[in-house]
Amino acid sequence: MTKADHSNIALLKEIAELLNEETEMKQMLQLALEKLLEGTKFETGWIFLIKDRRRHELIAEANLPNNLEQDGCRYLCKGGCWCLSKYHNNELEKASNIIECQRIELANKHSNEAHDAITHHATVPLQSGPEKFGLLNVASPNTVRFSDDDLALLESIAFQIGSAIKRILLTKQEKDVALAQERNRLARDLHDSVNQLLFSVTLTSRAGIEMTDEPLVKETFAEIQSLTQEALTEMRALIWQLRPKGLETGLLEALKGYAEMLGITLDVKVSGVLQFPSKIEEALFRIAQEALNNVRKHAGVKQAQIIIRVTHSDILLVIKDDGRGFSVDSSIALPSLGLQSMRDRTEALGGTIDWVSDIGKGTEILIRLPY
Template sequence: MEKPTRLALLKEIAEFLNEETEMKSMLDGALRSLVEGSEFSTGWIFFINNEGEHELVSDYHLPKALTRNQCAYMTQGSCWCVQAYENKKLTKASNIINCSRINHATQAYADETDGITHHATVPLRSGEEEYGLLNVATPHTETYSEEDLELLESVAFQIGSAIKRITLTEQEKEAARISERNRLARDLHDSVNQMLFSVKVTAHAGQGLSDISKAQQAFKVIEETSQNAVSEMRALIWQLKPVGLEHGLVHALKQYSEMLELELYPEVHGLIDLSSTVEEHLYRIVQEAMNNTKKHTNTDEIQLTIKQTQQNVQVRVQDFGTGFDVTDSTRETSHGLNNMWQRVKLLQGDLTITSSTQGTTIDVVIPLN
């Protein structure tokens, strides 16, 4: 099979990297494309931490000698390229004259090295951030050409940028998870805890009541407050796990609205076929909107419109309640709005919120390409 031109190979790898969102599959796919699209026959990637410890995170077509004993030659001990990287002496794509890993493997399994004796190496970085090394090799080759090293530099730059992007995305996701856990903890403390305290106070006071009518009234308060606490706790549990989402976004939202005792009027345009990530984020966004409607707008009706095209998915959540000031960061609703903004940002979408005395409208647009 004819190899692609170097420009075509770089374009192919760049397009692949732009679409990947998971670190392992990104590294494996980029390394496979590089080896299959060039004269290199094998490659491997080390991540190196601040203590100089390296980890084999991806490899492709390693000679059998290097895979022996669960890749012991690749995972144990040090070598010139890792030491040079740690000492800041490796700044560009370079030829490795003598690789201790390959030498040790050759001494033990001389007939299983596929003719690999030397390799080229290049650091993986993005700006000031450094992540590790990209190494490649070709049988019976001791020195790699300037063109080979330039190709290696270009691919390493692309991979480094992808690592940076995925790392930042993961950090944002973790920040969103922490924010959501904190919000749930606040809600638990502010609502359920307050209700249970009220039940305790009422029950304590009721012990001294001799008037039957007053005692009955106390029991009624305890019953109503307990039911409210149960409903609030159920809502918080639903927010931890999207119940019913396996049956589709609209079905899950309908179930959640029923639990909140809201009337949801869904309207769907087009075939709703979303990835699990997009679907769950949209569920959480609409869920947050319904929570705000239940608590703050003095209405129990919500209009939900979902439209999917080839380019995006559009979601509108609309109520006709009392509305609120979207610029007032002191309101309790601001926590929920911040969660919406974070989720939309992770999906690289747009969020628009308008509110007045006639009601609130939340519009979300998420790109699908």
């Protein structure tokens, strides 16, 4: 066994230990990439996580030349290239040398600085069994081709990284299942205990109104009944948020059911086919939930409109009301936690959110999600 073989085995062991210790995806990939560059002749590298043909995320990069690092690595983040095309066409199954990288060419073309002589890179898919997760790319100055031994080492490391990605995704999936089960348990407990107690208070206060002729006592019982009814509506809304009923029969039925429970008349307009992955469908439902809650609590109206437009590339969700509205000022914090929650959910899926509102002129919220 040669000295190089010993060195490669030691590197593979170090990377394996690092991957086994980490539980957060971005940090794991960043550290693994840095360790790879530290122990090999590769001098720069970057990792794409790839969700579909329209979306890839630059999740890790190290030692990039200035022309690739400038403007937030925009030449790596935008557009297509040979390796992505081969990846999507299932033509990239092992570590390969790439000639004339489009991203590097474009970065060099628009750079006023020397481009550090990086013109080519090698690429290898990150996968576990038949599942593919992304690409690992590496490069070195004045190098247009790596040796078979270099590519074999790169392939071994990519296999380790792919297995670690699969482990983290499975762990997250287990946590999501556990979270859903806990939500269901809390929803059942709230329904069986607090919800029933509030309903009993409502009935008791109603009976109290009928049992007395004292105007002040009647007024007190009426106030108790009103407050309890409001609390009951809040509790039912909370239970819906924990365990959305109706999604099993589709997003539209769930939204109509939730609006009806809140006492809101909902006008729904749809264009395109509503066939979404469960994750996107639940996100749309949760976002619309928050918007409808805001209508009930703040708009001062009992009507709202939801528009859903589906194209081949994205989903547009619009929630409108003709209520009180609010003053939009981008320099201050968002006016409600509900809006912040909608923004968080939207951005977590790579989407955008905006709103148009003014005092006395209602509110329109626009959400666009890639699809």
